Amino acid sequence: MISFEDLPRGLPREISQKDSAPRALWVPPEGLAQSERWAPKPTAPLVGQDRNGEWICLDDDRHLLTVAGSRAGKGVSVILPNLAIYKGSVLVLDPKGENATLTAERRGRGRGVPAGGLGQDVFVLDPFGWANVDDEYRAGFNPLADLDPADPLFVDHCDSIADALVVSEQGKENDHWSANARLVLRGFNAWVASKPSGKRDLVEVSRLLHLPLSPPADENGKRPKPNPDAYFDDLLDAMLDDPDRAWGVTAAAAGALLSMGHEERGSVLSTVRQNILFLSSPQMAKMLSDTGREPDLKAWKFGGQSIYLCLPAGFLHTHARFFRLFLNRMLAAVEATPPVPRDDPKGLMILDEIHVLGHMKAL
Incomplete structure (x- = not known):
């Protein structure tokens, strides 16, 4: 019988002697304040606050991943603050329509919002009417509508x-x-x-x-x-x-x-x-054959558009192809257009509950 006392502990002495000392550490507020990289700016997504209450933004075009358990505060801490202040275009996977309900008016005309609106064109693609938003923000999406048979692509x-x-x-x-x-x-x-x-x-x-x-x-x-x-x-x-x-x-x-x-x-x-x-x-x-109000995917990354994709939680696994479809078309449009000027806000994709999409080569 093997007891816990028989199990090896730690690392072999020769390995520990050859290893370099750890270099990762938590940056203190003073360090954040000294770096322009973390300073608040309209081109940078918000990632949080330091212990002194100063906003921390990350001006970086690489992916950010937030992992936390259910009801840990991902939406309140990261998603909603960015939707409230980010000046560039946004695309939001909004599984329950809550983000659209709380921020569509802020990103749009700003009626009844103390801070006013950001003045963007807001498109809420919500086939089941789950989000509580003004009807003027609702939209459709026909992925075949803008395809040109003469286009080599x-x-x-x-x-x-x-x-x-x-x-x-x-x-x-x-x-x-x-x-x-x-x-x-x-x-x-x-x-x-x-x-x-x-x-x-x-x-x-x-x-x-x-x-x-x-x-x-x-x-x-x-x-x-x-x-x-x-x-x-x-x-x-x-x-x-x-x-x-x-x-x-x-x-x-x-x-x-x-x-x-x-x-x-x-x-x-x-x-x-x-x-x-x-x-x-x-x-x-109805939504995927709508020929009325639609977002302009090729203009999205240049600013002025807020797009919310909403589904009830119970339909996520059966209707997630709708999310996959829109993302594929959006990524194709982003790649087909010139880059955004360096000092302009970039398009921000907030992909909540991304696991429901399954494997996507484009991502």
């Missing part, structure tokens, strides 16, 4: 949207079913986004992916006239017959499906449909 944007929507099981990012589901969804995104007229949104993509097969021939051997808008097999034929459309990815998706065996095709389509199931929610469908 058109296919990449369609692929980015598919990647946001198809979530693989942990550790299986490149499994057969998910990879083919992304290929198919990319093709259907491109088909809808390249339509010359009619609906161009993810709700239409979902409708097409759920079309029935065309009915069999009647007793006289007559088949109904092909209708790509009503029958799935007719749609695949139409996609194959237009190989130059959308840089060829629509025909590639149709060809991939038609080359599969019956069971494999059914499994791939089942994977696609499972990953876009959240689009069947009427509230979510």
Whole structure:
């Protein structure tokens, strides 16, 4: 039997003698005051206060990670103060709508706020109406609306949207079913986004992916006239017959499906449909097909926009693809635009409850 007295303690003497002395330490208020890096400024996010009550900001474009238990005060200590004072644009994952409820008016027109408003354009994307904000701040988001089929990056944007929507099981990012589901969804995104007229949104993509097969021939051997808008097999034929459309990815998706065996095709389509199931929610469908008030993603990082993404806590795991989708499109827009001038406030993303997103290559 081994007792605690038998266990080795500490480090071997030769290792401890060779190690250098620890150099990490808590910086005293005097040290913070002597460094411009921690001084309050409009380009720097707020990270806290020192023991003398002086604000501490960190002017750094690297990520900041806050880890604490439930009800430890992350929102009150970090999120809300930044939303109250940060002068640059913000994007907030707001799982319960509380941040929008408390700060949307402050960041917007400032009605009833003692300190006034920051005068930004506020967009609250809240499909279930969870946040208590003025209706003028509510907005929609159609990720296909600004895609241009003539853009050389058109296919990449369609692929980015598919990647946001198809979530693989942990550790299986490149499994057969998910990879083919992304290929198919990319093709259907491109088909809808390249339509010359009619609906161009993810709700239409979902409708097409759920079309029935065309009915069999009647007793006289007559088949109904092909209708790509009503029958799935007719749609695949139409996609194959237009190989130059959308840089060829629509025909590639149709060809991939038609080359599969019956069971494999059914499994791939089942994977696609499972990953876009959240689009069947009427509230979510309405917001993602909204052609009214929308944020300007390409202008966001240059200032003047506050965007809140809200979902009820109970829907986070079933509807988190909405968060993934918006973040993917935002990151694509940020990368496609020139850098912000050095002395201007940068766009600040506050990603609360980020674990619900799952693995995102873009992050």
